[in-house]
Amino acid sequence: MQSDKALFAIDVQANVTDPDGKEITYPLKWDIDKKNFIAEQPLQVPLAGTYKISIVGKTRIHEGEPVVESANENQVFDKTLTLFSVDGEFSGLDVTPFEIVALSPVTGETKIGIHGTIMDGWPLPVSVFPVRVKITDENGNILPNPDSIFINQEDAITAQLTYLPKVEDGEEDEELEEAINTEIIILQPDPAVPGEFIGQFQNFGYEGSHILTLTVGVDKMEQGYWTYRREVKVEFSRDDCLMCRTSTYYGILGIIIATILTIIAYNIAIRTNKVSGSLILVDGSAPIAEFGLYNGTNFRKIKNRELDPYPQLALKYMKAQNIGKKRRTTKQRDEASGGLYSDEAQGIRVDCVSTNGRKFSVDLYPKTPTMYSDDTMAQMLFEPVE
Known part of the structure; x- marks a missing residue:
C-alpha cells in the first residue's frame, strides 16, 4: 500500500x-x-x-x-x-504496432436517445447502446491484414460502460454516489467491414457523463503485433431526445386534460345566457332579411355568407347577444318546481362591421325598429320569442 x-x-x-x-x-x-x-x-x-x-x-x-x-x-x-x-x-521483437480507435462513441460526444418513444411501448423502453471500434496503424490507416492481428478475433476486445453520477458543487466526498458499471461485453468483428468491431449494451439508461473502456488482453495478440494502449478510455455524455422523456408525455397529457377542461368550461360559459328570437332588417314596413338568433349559445354570429345576398344592408358582419340577463315571468310551467315562467329578453346588442370596414354597435329593444347607419335606409328590428 x-x-x-x-x-x-x-x-x-x-x-x-x-x-x-x-x-x-x-x-x-x-x-x-x-x-x-x-x-x-x-x-x-x-x-x-x-x-x-x-x-x-x-x-x-x-x-x-x-x-x-x-x-x-x-x-x-x-x-x-x-x-x-x-x-x-x-x-x-520486431512488431507491427496498432491502435484501437473508437468510432462510436467518440470523446466529447453527446449521444442522444437513451429511451425509445411511446411508439416503442410504455413505460418507455431503454434503447440498446451500440459501440463500434476499428483497428488502425499508428497513423490512423487501416492495416492490410486486420484478420491476422488477434489469435481469436471473437474474444480479443472487451468493452465496459461506466456512468459517472453528477457531482453538485459543495457536496461532501462521502455523500457522492458511486460510479455504476455495466457488465463487460466482448466486441465481435463486423463481417461487413474488415478491421472494425461492434457490440451493444442492454438496459443501461442513465443520463449524463459516461466512460467507455476498451481493453485488449496481452495474450490475445498474435506474435508480431503490439499496441502500447491496451486500455482505451472514451469520455462522452448521454442525453434523451424530447420525445424520449417520460416527462414530455406527462406534460402532453396535462395539456390535453387542460384543453378538454377549458373547452368544457367555455361551452358551459357560452350557454349561460342564450340568445334567441329573430333579428329582422326592414325598409319601412317591408322586410329585407330575417336571421334566427337561437343557436344554443350566448351569441349569434352572422357573417358574409349570409349577408352577401343583401348588399343594400351595407353590412359584412354582425354578432348579436343579450343585453344583461333575461327576465323570468310566469307564463310557462317549470317541470322541476311546478311554477310557470318564460324567459323575457330585455334586448340585444348587435356588434356590426360595415362594408367599408367601420365598426359599431347597436342596442335593440323588442319590437322597436332602429336605424343603424347613415349609409342605408334599412332598420334593425328585434323580435323576441313569444
Missing part, C-alpha cells in the same frame, strides 16, 4: 537499457484501483534484441535518534532508503 503522506510515498522508477546501451527512466505511480505501480508512459521497444530492466523503490527516512531541530520535514527526513530493487531482462 502507498503512504497517504506524500513525503513518505514510495518513489518507484524503472530504468530500461536497450540493445544499443541507451537508458530510459520510467516513473511508476501507484494505482489505487489495481493496487500496482504502473508506468506513466508506455515502454519503448524500438529495437529487436535483449533489454535490461531495473526497478527500484525508495522512501525518505531520518537516520539516528529522533531529534527535533527543524519544523521542516524535508530537513528532518533528509535521507533515502531503498526498499526494493528488482533486475531483469526481456527480449524485444
